Amino acid sequence: HSPALAAALQHRLDHLTKPLGALGRIESLALRLGLILGGTAPRLDAPQLVVFAADHGLAARGVSAYPADVTWQMVENFLAGGAAVSVLARQHGLALTVVDCGVCHDFAPRPGLVVRKPARGTADALDAPAMTPEQCAAALANGAELLRGLPGNALLLGEMGIGNTSSAALLLARLAGHDIAACTGAGTGLDADGIARKTAVLRAVLERHAGATAPLAALAALGGLEIATMTGAVLQAAAERRVIVVDGFIACAAVLVAARLAPAVTQRCVFAHRSGERGHGLMLDALGAEPLLDLGLRLGEGSGAALAWPLLVSACALLDGMASFAQAGVATAG
Amino acid sequence: HSPALAAALQHRLDHLTKPLGALGRIESLALRLGLILGGTAPRLDAPQLVVFAADHGLAARGVSAYPADVTWQMVENFLAGGAAVSVLARQHGLALTVVDCGVCHDFAPRPGLVVRKPARGTADALDAPAMTPEQCAAALANGAELLRGLPGNALLLGEMGIGNTSSAALLLARLAGHDIAACTGAGTGLDADGIARKTAVLRAVLERHAGATAPLAALAALGGLEIATMTGAVLQAAAERRVIVVDGFIACAAVLVAARLAPAVTQRCVFAHRSGERGHGLMLDALGAEPLLDLGLRLGEGSGAALAWPLLVSACALLDGMASFAQAGVATAG
Numbered sequence: 001h002s003p004a005l006a007a008a009l010q011h012r013l014d015h016l017t018k019p020l021g022a023l024g025r026i027e028s029l030a031l032r033l034g035l036i037l038g039g040t041a042p043r044l045d046a047p048q049l050v051v052f053a054a055d056h057g058l059a060a061r062g063v064s065a066y067p068a069d070v071t072w073q074m075v076e077n078f079l080a081g082g083a084a085v086s087v088l089a090r091q092h093g094l095a096l097t098v099v100d101c102g103v104c105h106d107f108a109p110r111p112g113l114v115v116r117k118p119a120r121g122t123a124d125a126l127d128a129p130a131m132t133p134e135q136c137a138a139a140l141a142n143g144a145e146l147l148r149g150l151p152g153n154a155l156l157l158g159e160m161g162i163g164n165t166s167s168a169a170l171l172l173a174r175l176a177g178h179d180i181a182a183c184t185g186a187g188t189g190l191d192a193d194g195i196a197r198k199t200a201v202l203r204a205v206l207e208r209h210a211g212a213t214a215p216l217a218a219l220a221a222l223g224g225l226e227i228a229t230m231t232g233a234v235l236q237a238a239a240e241r242r243v244i245v246v247d248g249f250i251a252c253a254a255v256l257v258a259a260r261l262a263p264a265v266t267q268r269c270v271f272a273h274r275s276g277e278r279g280h281g282l283m284l285d286a287l288g289a290e291p292l293l294d295l296g297l298r299l300g301e302g303s304g305a306a307l308a309w310p311l312l313v314s315a316c317a318l319l320d321g322m323a324s325f326a327q328a329g330v331a332t333a334g
Numbered sequence: 335h336s337p338a339l340a341a342a343l344q345h346r347l348d349h350l351t352k353p354l355g356a357l358g359r360i361e362s363l364a365l366r367l368g369l370i371l372g373g374t375a376p377r378l379d380a381p382q383l384v385v386f387a388a389d390h391g392l393a394a395r396g397v398s399a400y401p402a403d404v405t406w407q408m409v410e411n412f413l414a415g416g417a418a419v420s421v422l423a424r425q426h427g428l429a430l431t432v433v434d435c436g437v438c439h440d441f442a443p444r445p446g447l448v449v450r451k452p453a454r455g456t457a458d459a460l461d462a463p464a465m466t467p468e469q470c471a472a473a474l475a476n477g478a479e480l481l482r483g484l485p486g487n488a489l490l491l492g493e494m495g496i497g498n499t500s501s502a503a504l505l506l507a508r509l510a511g512h513d514i515a516a517c518t519g520a521g522t523g524l525d526a527d528g529i530a531r532k533t534a535v536l537r538a539v540l541e542r543h544a545g546a547t548a549p550l551a552a553l554a555a556l557g558g559l560e561i562a563t564m565t566g567a568v569l570q571a572a573a574e575r576r577v578i579v580v581d582g583f584i585a586c587a588a589v590l591v592a593a594r595l596a597p598a599v600t601q602r603c604v605f606a607h608r609s610g611e612r613g614h615g616l617m618l619d620a621l622g623a624e625p626l627l628d629l630g631l632r633l634g635e636g637s638g639a640a641l642a643w644p645l646l647v648s649a650c651a652l653l654d655g656m657a658s659f660a661q662a663g664v665a666t667a668g
Contacts, residue, residue: 018417022523024610025629026631026641065667069665076663077662082662084350087652276358292629293627297360298356299352299356322416323414327416328414328417329407331403331404331407333399
């Protein structure tokens, strides 16, 4: 980051017609957006909400409250416009793209759907690495290539994949060094017994892949084709200086892997919200993130990123549109 | 509230394509909006952001970091479009009206400005009641009359008045029974010594008006022509079943007075945010309020209400626009 630009942004913020710092977190958000986009009047352009979808072999172990078919059914729902993220994307003028990163289903081609699947779902991580190194590398490359083809300067992360809170919990436990019990939550709605069973399965998966400690090895072993594709997209978006709006627990897991590969990635991120999923607090801590919203969301899809989006628009609008004390003829403090 | 409508709203929420409760606080917000507006597909119509402005005699006692002239200068800034609330109102399509409830200044008439002033500022509450009973009654009536003339079904509360965190702190201390030190904060930016001096002044004001314990007596004695006018508007908006979007510390003080007069008022309210002003937490507790945002805002003007507004729009859009599991052909849990 440029210290000169940071100083210029802070000077601008401090001279707008409001008490110093009175816009709170919106001011630090404006500062961050200015630093990412490289100017004192940053403009968000053609925001892209991308939903990364894939299936998980581990879902067969009963780690989710929902059957695995819900992954492809929800992809259809996204494309038909009936999901939460569809509604929110319409509200905020976000272009919505759904990427089949590895769903166990053949979708009819249609606008808004991109198919980039190295495999039809991951392997059951209790038996084998979720992805081969080649599949994992392909997913990362797919994410980067996809991103290069998207317009605009902002990426909002969404995901869908029955079983994917398991992969996210595994990656958090492995990459941040937490016990799996602290990382494992209800996902789509497990009860206490279900969470206990899920935790036991995940603990066994970690033991099965005890050697997978490097970021890419962990990603391949513990999975998520959608998480790997998202990780590739995050790395590319950061390199292109796009604003990355991070949704909940699973999107954070992709950012965690990306940040272990390229720590500066988190400087390009705006963390949308603190979710209701157990483990998300530890995940945010591992990323040094202070999210904008805290609404008990635990849906994924990019819904939290979309709900936070207008705050980013506000931050830019205030930076650009407010009068200074001098311009408005308003007296200053003291 | 209608139990049948509440049940119908909950049924609708529970059958949308998401895990039960996965939209967290957005679901309780949708429920509240449905109950206020009286249907399972509530629509927000022609939202009105009203900034109530007035001056405070107590400002002469040095209770603010800014000179009193900033009140009228900021009114000019609101009308010229350069204030934070001006920018946010434009972003979200909120009609912005500024009401001169008692500013020590004569404004040239112009669109968006309404003049309803029982007095040019309040009296110094250390010497006398801030308002006479007649002035206070006139302000309340002005607020109600103003509201009756506004279109739409949603009111966003804003305010401007150098010295008005003092009035809000006094009302909180008196009506909720807290020590004034716990209610008194930095306002526009006092340092620790400034807060100590402000607290001492406010403690003396409370002693001076020890008998003013009933809500209207407290309102008149402890002041705020803008707070009184806002209280009248809140009572009228609640009676008309409008959604009332409550901004920060000062707007909450008006709602507190209104709720002491008509407790059902809070059922019509959506509390926008937890502000950075000391005392706001106690104020929210006194109102039984759970605000949507927590961004360290301490600007007033209605800026927090405007920042929270898109969440209300989202809640309605999700309730209306999401598919049910049956409509989308998505399998349910278990």
